Amino acid sequence: MIKVEHLSKKFGELTVLSDVNAEIKKGEVISIIGPSGTGKSTFLRCLNLLEVPSGGNIFIGDTDILHQSADVPKIRQKMGMVFQSFNLFAHLTVLENLTIGPIKLLGWSKEQAEKKAIGLLKMVGLGEKIDSFPDELSGGQKQRVAIARCLAMEPEIILFDEPTSALDPTMVSEVLAVIRRLAKEGMTMAIVTHEMDFARDVSNRVFYMDEGIIYEEGTPRQIFDFPQKEKTRAFIHRIRNFTYHIGTPNYDLYAMNGEIETFCEKHVIPKETRNKVLLLVEELLAIFSTGSGTQAFDIDLTLSYAEKQDSLDLIMESAGAYLNPFEENVLSDQLGTTIIKSLSENMGFQRVNERNRLRLTVRKP
Numbered sequence: 001m002i003k004v005e006h007l008s009k010k011f012g013e014l015t016v017l018s019d020v021n022a023e024i025k026k027g028e029v030i031s032i033i034g035p036s037g038t039g040k041s042t043f044l045r046c047l048n049l050l051e052v053p054s055g056g057n058i059f060i061g062d063t064d065i066l067h068q069s070a071d072v073p074k075i076r077q078k079m080g081m082v083f084q085s086f087n088l089f090a091h092l093t094v095l096e097n098l099t100i101g102p103i104k105l106l107g108w109s110k111e112q113a114e115k116k117a118i119g120l121l122k123m124v125g126l127g128e129k130i131d132s133f134p135d136e137l138s139g140g141q142k143q144r145v146a147i148a149r150c151l152a153m154e155p156e157i158i159l160f161d162e163p164t165s166a167l168d169p170t171m172v173s174e175v176l177a178v179i180r181r182l183a184k185e186g187m188t189m190a191i192v193t194h195e196m197d198f199a200r201d202v203s204n205r206v207f208y209m210d211e212g213i214i215y216e217e218g219t220p221r222q223i224f225d226f227p228q229k230e231k232t233r234a235f236i237h238r239i240r241n242f243t244y245h246i247g248t249p250n251y252d253l254y255a256m257n258g259e260i261e262t263f264c265e266k267h268v269i270p271k272e273t274r275n276k277v278l279l280l281v282e283e284l285l286a287i288f289s290t291g292s293g294t295q296a297f298d299i300d301l302t303l304s305y306a307e308k309q310d311s312l313d314l315i316m317e318s319a320g321a322y323l324n325p326f327e328e329n330v331l332s333d334q335l336g337t338t339i340i341k342s343l344s345e346n347m348g349f350q351r352v353n354e355r356n357r358l359r360l361t362v363r364k365p
């Protein structure tokens with residue numbers, strides 16, 4: 001359906017895409033993942049010519065859309081785009097947001113366009129909001145309107161550019177549910193996303209972008225469980241694991257907690273579990289800070305999220321004398337260990353390379 005050959009894009013001196021080659025077949029759902037700034041959005045924007053590529057070819061069917069004879073408005077009609085920031089028309093009602101395109105660009109009658117729009121709004125769960133204005137809607141509702149608006153133009157493929165990035169975490173799932181439904185119905189889609197669990201279960205193929213190219217591609221299982229190339233492996237490891245080094249007793253507790261919360265939010269970990277993590281970290285740090293004694297303060301904290309089991313492990317390593325907080329009578333204050341035991345399970349202790357290593361799983365709500 002879409003074939004991309006040697007696509008490149010420069011912004012002045014900056015080469016964002018150097019040599020992108022890809023094929024998207026009808027009915028496929030492609031997730032595009034990768035570190036920030038690696039050109040994922042630029043790639044999508046080149047596909048529907050919101051950016052003019054610097055070189056290469058893009059074919060839709062047999063049509064070379066970069067050829068000067070290409071009918072750009074027609075090509076854009078075939079490719080819907082959903083943006084991070086919704087891009088709804090603020091002065092139009094929800095219904096009018098959906099009907100304006102078909103009436104003006106497809107030549108539909110008002111009645112025909114409204115009938116279709118109402119059906120689509122019902123489909124995305126917003127049948128009661130047809131007369132509302134975008135400002136009266138939550139972020140999740142706005143994004144569902146944006147998806148319905150896109151569908152109103154009957155596109156052959158929908159390009160999603162980080163559709164949930166601007167949303168409050170509580171609204172992510174309602175938007176992802178709509179995209180999942182479209183995937184089930186066979187809609188061809190390419191989705192730039194930071195939602196890895198979603199990418200894993202909704203897509204047929206995943207493109208990992210790095211270094212200006214599609215650095216590795218494969219099924220979700222290949223990319224998430226068995227990445228072959230070094231940078232893909234490092235990326236997948238990084239998104240699953242949060243690490244924080246504490247090298248001084250005067251560490252910035254608020255900055256650390258903020259980073260822990262961001263990590264938990266990214267993996268849609270419930271607030272209750274998040275709070276348990278913060279409490280566990282506080283208790284463990286109190287124990288290990290004392291245990292560090294006069295030695296160099298050197299503590300490593302890791303949070304490791306396993307999507308499949310939906311479990312969160314906390315690992316704390318510290319330099320200093322042997323200190324296993326779970327041994328009887330090791331600590332004078334037993335309250336800390338009691339709290340830790342009540343919030344976690346599968347606790348394990350090891351002494352590795354002169355360091356104390358504690359691993360535990362945070363108890364689920």
Ligand SMILES: Nc1ncnc2c1ncn2[C@@H]1O[C@H](COP(=O)(O)OP(=O)(O)OP(=O)(O)O)[C@@H](O)[C@H]1O
Binds near residue numbers: 034036040
């Ligand atoms: N219109 C533009 N003019 C100049 N530079 C741009 C423009 N659009 C994007 N860039 C630059 O191109 C690079 C790639 O941006 P892009 O948004 O495609 O990355 P991304 O992989 O989607 O990142 P993220 O995951 O953070 O959204 C960035 O360095 C960005 O600053």
